[in-house]
Amino acid sequence: MPKITFVELNGERKECDVACGLSLMEGAIQNGIDGILAICGGSCACSTCHSYIDDAWVEKVGPANDIEDSTLELALERKPSSRLTCQVEVTEALEGLVVHIAQNDS
Numbered sequence: 001m002p003k004i005t006f007v008e009l010n011g012e013r014k015e016c017d018v019a020c021g022l023s024l025m026e027g028a029i030q031n032g033i034d035g036i037l038a039i040c041g042g043s044c045a046c047s048t049c050h051s052y053i054d055d056a057w058v059e060k061v062g063p064a065n066d067i068e069d070s071t072l073e074l075a076l077e078r079k080p081s082s083r084l085t086c087q088v089e090v091t092e093a094l095e096g097l098v099v100h101i102a103q104n105d106s
């Protein structure tokens with residue numbers, strides 16, 4: 001089970017075991033990570049699961065597809081490393097991934 005480190009808005013780092021096949025959003029919720037609201041339940045419609053992929057991982061995780069890209073327009077403070085965590089599937093290749101939670105409420 002890959003270890004994923006979530007960095008909450010207050011800077012606290014939480015290393016979590018997340019099962020392959022889950023989304024990063026599901027892994028964050030299961031592990032009680034603060035700041036992921038996921039109001040739409042993972043259907044790529046709300047942007048409240050927005051996070052920043054750590055710079056060292058951006059290439060490996062890859063870019064958003066067109067649908068995610070348009071939903072990301074709703075996110076606060078979008079950056080080049082922005083992804084919607086409900087759209088990133090956890091795989092063994094993401095062992096050690098670091099994800100910085102974005103501001104998801106206004």
Ligand code: FES
Binds near residue numbers: 042043047050
């Ligand atoms: S949970 Fe709504 S876009 Fe990810």
